[in-house]
Amino acid sequence: MIPRHQKLLFGILLLASLIMGVTLWHLRERAHQRLLAGQNSAPTSAPEVAPAEEATLLVANDSDNSLLTQARSLPLPADPGARARAVLGKLLDLYADPDAAHPVPGGGASVLQVFLLPVPEIAATKPAGASSPEQQTSPQLAVVNLMGSFAANHPSGIETETLTVLSICGTLHANLPRVTQVRFLVDGQPRATLAGHADLTRTYLAADAVPAEGAHP
Amino acid sequence: MRWTNWSLAVVVAGGLCGLQSAAQQAPSAPTAPPPRFVVVLDAAHGGTDTGGRLADGQLEKTSTLALSVRLRSLLGARGIQVVTTRESDATVDPNRRAEIANHAQAQACLSLHVSESGAGIHLYTSSLTPSQPVRFAAWKTAQAAWVTRSLALAGTLNSALLQAGMTVTLGRTSLPVVDSMTCPAVAVEIAPELGPDKKVVAELDDPDYQARVATALAAALLEWRTGAHP
Numbered sequence A: 001m002i003p004r005h006q007k008l009l010f011g012i013l014l015l016a017s018l019i020m021g022v023t024l025w026h027l028r029e030r031a032h033q034r035l036l037a038g039q040n041s042a043p044t045s046a047p048e049v050a051p052a053e054e055a056t057l058l059v060a061n062d063s064d065n066s067l068l069t070q071a072r073s074l075p076l077p078a079d080p081g082a083r084a085r086a087v088l089g090k091l092l093d094l095y096a097d098p099d100a101a102h103p104v105p106g107g108g109a110s111v112l113q114v115f116l117l118p119v120p121e122i123a124a125t126k127p128a129g130a131s132s133p134e135q136q137t138s139p140q141l142a143v144v145n146l147m148g149s150f151a152a153n154h155p156s157g158i159e160t161e162t163l164t165v166l167s168i169c170g171t172l173h174a175n176l177p178r179v180t181q182v183r184f185l186v187d188g189q190p191r192a193t194l195a196g197h198a199d200l201t202r203t204y205l206a207a208d209a210v211p212a213e214g215a216h217p
Numbered sequence B: 001m002r003w004t005n006w007s008l009a010v011v012v013a014g015g016l017c018g019l020q021s022a023a024q025q026a027p028s029a030p031t032a033p034p035p036r037f038v039v040v041l042d043a044a045h046g047g048t049d050t051g052g053r054l055a056d057g058q059l060e061k062t063s064t065l066a067l068s069v070r071l072r073s074l075l076g077a078r079g080i081q082v083v084t085t086r087e088s089d090a091t092v093d094p095n096r097r098a099e100i101a102n103h104a105q106a107q108a109c110l111s112l113h114v115s116e117s118g119a120g121i122h123l124y125t126s127s128l129t130p131s132q133p134v135r136f137a138a139w140k141t142a143q144a145a146w147v148t149r150s151l152a153l154a155g156t157l158n159s160a161l162l163q164a165g166m167t168v169t170l171g172r173t174s175l176p177v178v179d180s181m182t183c184p185a186v187a188v189e190i191a192p193e194l195g196p197d198k199k200v201v202a203e204l205d206d207p208d209y210q211a212r213v214a215t216a217l218a219a220a221l222l223e224w225r226t227g228a229h230p
Helices: A004-040 A080-096 A120-125 A132-137 A148-153 A158-175 B002-028 B060-077 B094-104 B139-163 B207-228
Strands: A052-061 A066-075 A111-118 A140-146 A179-186 B038-043 B081-084 B108-114 B121-126 B168-173 B185-190 B200-202
Touching: A052 A080, A052 A158, A066 A080, A066 A158, A080 A111, A080 A158, A140 A148, A140 A158, A148 A179, A158 A179, A158 B121, A158 B168, A158 B185, B038 B060, B038 B094, B060 B081, B060 B108, B060 B207, B081 B094, B094 B139, B108 B207, B121 B139, B139 B168, B139 B185, B139 B207
Parallel strands: A140 A179, B038 B081, B038 B108, B108 B185, B121 B168
Antiparallel strands: A052 A066, A111 A140, B121 B185
16 A cells, blocks of 8 residues: 555656656757758858959960960958969869860869968068068968879879969969968878979979960960 | 111101191091081989879880880980880989989980870970079079070970971970980870860870881981080
């Protein structure tokens, strides 16, 4: 025979368990609804971080070994390093097209970083605290860090490799006139050649790569 | 003893006469050796460095070696001394290639390449700024003093190839091997031959195409020899 107070206690505990179960189910439903609502509000397209501007690209053509100047409208950040990366990204996106006149796989993601530094000789002659107006017009060295897979998959050949290097140098100079010299890294490391031919250990003079309209480099 | 002295005097006098007559005849004698003319052929890549992969599955290193062998035979048959940087499928360091060329003191150095990109024959000279010859040149820019001659050699090659009916592209580039050479140096890159409609009319493995290219290059080097040693 169960005592009366134990029956009462059992009933209260059962009731409490039921209430807790209902509450938990209700909270779970609310959390699920909140999660779904959060997913719905996620952006479905990339936000434009910068207004579209006109950029000048020096696009290579394998069939006649030329660099052709093309104007393209694309969002360009204000920061010069990010701007350089965006412009080169667009250039390499054009080359990634299967029907491109200078086909190179990889696309814009192949440009990991572009570092802009004072030209070493000029930087060495300036005192450490030298500043403003001169710094804003002084020539710069661009260090382009490419992805290893870009170099590994680049077609091999003197012409195609030279055109890639010169189009990168020329495009940088056309959009950032202070860039007068360009060096290359691959995965952050120096590399002897791009794909067995074009020298990547030397410093390229950017102005040399800017041809007259349609001229050969 | 007296007989000995007389005979010695006769021998000395005879010797002096002989030397005098030889000295008089020297300018007209055809005994002067012909000017030395050496061509260096650098078959690019080799060994572990395969170079590019061509459309027919062949490797660039194989094609460049085949072209080098063919060109060496043609030049040898025309009496031109040829030095090659490799004769087999061996890995040769770029610096070693330039060393071989520089020790040969050649009048022409050709770095031979093959590529699927582009069309016709690509002739590339160093993009270094021409400079005056100096006693001690920096290794990586040793070609600077030779750029003007290299451009002239490229012009001669261009003329011969155009005369052979080929499409030629001239350009400047930075190749580690060529930039260290102290001779008139041109990188010759052979690409498939395209017709007017941009369709391939001669593949890289076409023996006729290879022969035409080699013959035109040999003819150009013969012409270069005439110009270099008039």
